[in-house]
Amino acid sequence: MVKNKQHNLLATIIVLLFGFVLFYVGTDQFSAFTAETARVNKLVEEKPQFPDVAFEDSNGRTYSIDEFKGKYVFITFIYSMCTTVCIDLEMNMDQVYDLIPKEYIGKDIQFLSISFDPERDDPERLAVYQNLFTNSDGELWRMARIKDQEELQFLLDEFGVIVIPDEYGNFAHNSAFYLVDKQGTLAEVLDYKKVDEAANTVIKILEEEAGA
Known part of the structure; x- marks a missing residue:
């Protein structure tokens, strides 16, 4: 009877240890509790170069x-027909713009929103959309599309932006702030919330950098 209890206890410990190891490995040593966090951690670690797109x-x-x-670029990925997260994303970008000292904006940092819906987000539509946000002036904060679908997809893949179209012309997508450094390398992925x-x-x- 005692042996059976000891055997059951040992089996329980082994199962718990195995589960612990799986959790440890599956969450990148506890630093990533979700697939999205793991994706962001991987991006920041790999620091991809911004590709040559038009x-x-x-x-x-x-x-x-x-x-x-020669400037940092603060980037979001959006589409103008979005009625959910994109609005919040861009409104929060507007707030970030306001919080950064004005002497840096334009000189050391540029703001850029990139549409992943190039067919509908032509220059005219983007010009209307940017008017929804106080600081999006078309210069210091620009909105742009990438017309070439292969170039667009390559950029999305490199920066871990997941975009899934549905049958109604909308997209399910992840959202974040992306900071590209002066050499065109991804420096940070930041929580837009x-x-x-x-x-x-x-x-x-x-x-x-200013004090360096």
Whole structure:
């Protein structure tokens, strides 16, 4: 009877230890409790380079990421027909803009919203959409599309942006703030719901670089 109890206790301990190890490995050493967190951690670790894609902005201008060479670029991925998360995402981006000292904006950092719905988000539509947000002026904060679908998809894949179309012309997608450094490398992926935290992270980076 005692042996059976000892055997059952040992079996229970082994099962618990096995489960513990699986949880540890499956969550990237507890640092990632969800697939999204693991994705973000992987992106920040790998720091992908922003690919050479062609933007067309709300003013009909075309250029690459080199347009912002020598500046940090604070980026969101959106589509103008979105009635849910995109509005919150851009409104929060507006708040981040307000929190960053004005001497950095335009000189050291650029704001950019990229549409992943290029067929509908032409320059005219983006020009209307940007008017919903106080600081989106088409210059210091631009809105643009990538017309070439292969280029667009490559960028989304590189930056871990998941976009799933539905039958009604809408998209299910993840959302975050992306900060690209002056060399075009992804520096940070920030929680768009934590406006103050995102702004403070950006300000710290800009201040450290200014004082270097």
